[in-house]
Amino acid sequence: MKEPFNPFIINTYQGKEYFCNREFELKTLISHIENDRNVVLYAWRRLGKSALIHRLFDELESSKNYETLYIDLLATQNIGESIQSISAAIYDKYGKTSNGISASIQKLMASIGATISFNSLSGAPELTLGVNNTKQPNQSLAALGEFLATRKKRVVIAIDEFQQINDYQGEKAEAVFRSWVQQIPEVRFIFSGSHRTLMEAMFTEKKRPFYQSSMLESLQPISLEDYSEFITQHFQVAKKKIELDSIAKIYHWSRGQTYTVQLVCNHLYAKHNKVTNADVDVVFDQILVQQQAIYTNFQKMLTRTQWNVFRAIAKEEPLQNPLSKGFIQKYNLGAASTVSTALKALERLELVIKDEENYLVHEVQLARWMARI
Ligand SMILES: Nc1ncnc2c1ncn2[C@@H]1O[C@H](COP(=O)(O)OP(=O)(O)O)[C@@H](O)[C@H]1O
Ligand SMILES: [Mg+2]
Structure with missing residues (x-):
C-alpha cells in the first residue's frame, strides 16, 4: 500500500497506523470469531463499521489462520445480484492462480451459471451471472458455501449493508440467507448495517429468520479522549500543532461522527502548521459550502x-x-x-x-x- 499524503483518511481503511484505536471493539470481534459466534455490527452511518471490518480482516489475515471475504450489498437490488457480489468476491480471492484461472473456481462458477469473460479493453477477467441463476438462489449459495466450508483455513465473511436485503422485492431473502448460514457452520459471518432500526429488528424480532442467531454489537463513537491522542500524535509527527480545545470543538461539532472528524482534520492538517479555533471555524464553513448543492436537493425531496x-x-x-x-x-x-x-x-x-x-x-x-x- 502507498503511504497517504495526509494521515487523516477520509475514504477507506489504509492500515492501522491511520486508524484510531478501536482496540476494545477489535478484541471483542476477534473473541466472537475465535469462539464460533456470528456477529451483527451496527451503528449509525459513517461511524466506522466498514473500516473496522477491514481493520479486523487485516489482523485475521496476518495471523495466517483465516481467510476473509468482504461483500458489500449496498448496490444490490435482488438475490441474484447479491449472489453475483458473493461470487465476485470468491472469484477475486481464489480465482487467479500463478498459471491463470483456477480450475476448481472455473468449475464452481460454471455450476452456478456464472461466466468469466475478458474485458476487451483491459483484458482483465470479469464475472457475469447467467439469468437462470436468480431462479435457484438456494442451489447457487449451497455450491458457493460448500467451496468455502472445505477451505483448509477458517473462512470469515463480512456482509456489509446487510439491511439491503429488506429491499429485495417478492423474495424471501432473509430466509434464504439464514438457511445458507446454517448450512455452513464452519464459516463465520459478520453482518453489518447502517440502518440501525432495521438491523435490530431483523435480529431481535421473534418471527424473523435471523432471530437470536448472532451476537449484537452496536458501534459507538470513538471517545474524545482516544481521538485527541490520535489527532495530536499525527500533527506532532509532522511538527504541526493543534490544541486540545480545538480538538474538542471539532469533536462536538461532528457529534463524534468519525467521518466528519476525519474530514475536518484532513483539511486543517493540509492548511496549517499551527491550528487556531478561528481556522477550525473556517474549515467548518468550507465543508458546509461544499455540500450546499446536495443539501438544497433535500428540500425538493x-x-x-x-x-x-x-x-x-x-x-x-x-x-x-x-x-x-x-x-x-x-x-x-x-x-x-x-x-x-x-x-x-x-x-x-x-x-x-x-x-x-x-x-x-x-x-x-x-x-x-x-x-x-
Ligand atoms: N478508527 C478510525 N480511525 C480513523 N478513521 C476512521 C476510523 N474508522 C473509520 N474511519 C474513517 O471514517 C470514515 C467512515 O468510516 P466507514 O467505515 O466508512 O463508516 P460506516 O461503514 O460506519 O458508514 C472512513 O473514511 C474511514 O476511513
Ligand atoms: Mg460502511
Whole structure:
C-alpha cells in the first residue's frame, strides 16, 4: 500500500497506523470469531463499521489462520445480484492462480451459471451471472458455501449493508440467507448495517429468520479522549500543532461522527502548521459550502411540512419532545398530528433518527447546515 499524503483518511481503511484505536471493539470481534459466534455490527452511518471490518480482516489475515471475504450489498437490488457480489468476491480471492484461472473456481462458477469473460479493453477477467441463476438462489449459495466450508483455513465473511436485503422485492431473502448460514457452520459471518432500526429488528424480532442467531454489537463513537491522542500524535509527527480545545470543538461539532472528524482534520492538517479555533471555524464553513448543492436537493425531496419539521429538529437537536406545544409553536409547524406524520416519514427515510430518546438529524453535516438556514 502507498503511504497517504495526509494521515487523516477520509475514504477507506489504509492500515492501522491511520486508524484510531478501536482496540476494545477489535478484541471483542476477534473473541466472537475465535469462539464460533456470528456477529451483527451496527451503528449509525459513517461511524466506522466498514473500516473496522477491514481493520479486523487485516489482523485475521496476518495471523495466517483465516481467510476473509468482504461483500458489500449496498448496490444490490435482488438475490441474484447479491449472489453475483458473493461470487465476485470468491472469484477475486481464489480465482487467479500463478498459471491463470483456477480450475476448481472455473468449475464452481460454471455450476452456478456464472461466466468469466475478458474485458476487451483491459483484458482483465470479469464475472457475469447467467439469468437462470436468480431462479435457484438456494442451489447457487449451497455450491458457493460448500467451496468455502472445505477451505483448509477458517473462512470469515463480512456482509456489509446487510439491511439491503429488506429491499429485495417478492423474495424471501432473509430466509434464504439464514438457511445458507446454517448450512455452513464452519464459516463465520459478520453482518453489518447502517440502518440501525432495521438491523435490530431483523435480529431481535421473534418471527424473523435471523432471530437470536448472532451476537449484537452496536458501534459507538470513538471517545474524545482516544481521538485527541490520535489527532495530536499525527500533527506532532509532522511538527504541526493543534490544541486540545480545538480538538474538542471539532469533536462536538461532528457529534463524534468519525467521518466528519476525519474530514475536518484532513483539511486543517493540509492548511496549517499551527491550528487556531478561528481556522477550525473556517474549515467548518468550507465543508458546509461544499455540500450546499446536495443539501438544497433535500428540500425538493420532502413535503413542506416534512422540510419544516426537519429544519426545526436540526435547530433544536438533541430534541426530546417533537410533539410538545412549545416546539410546535416556536417553529409554527401546525397541528401535532401533522407533525407526527411528517416525523414518521423522516424517520422512515432515516433522515431523522431517535438516539436514546433524543431526535437528531442523521447526517451531522446536514444538521449543521440546516441549523444555519
Ligand atoms: N478508527 C478510525 N480511525 C480513523 N478513521 C476512521 C476510523 N474508522 C473509520 N474511519 C474513517 O471514517 C470514515 C467512515 O468510516 P466507514 O467505515 O466508512 O463508516 P460506516 O461503514 O460506519 O458508514 C472512513 O473514511 C474511514 O476511513
Ligand atoms: Mg460502511
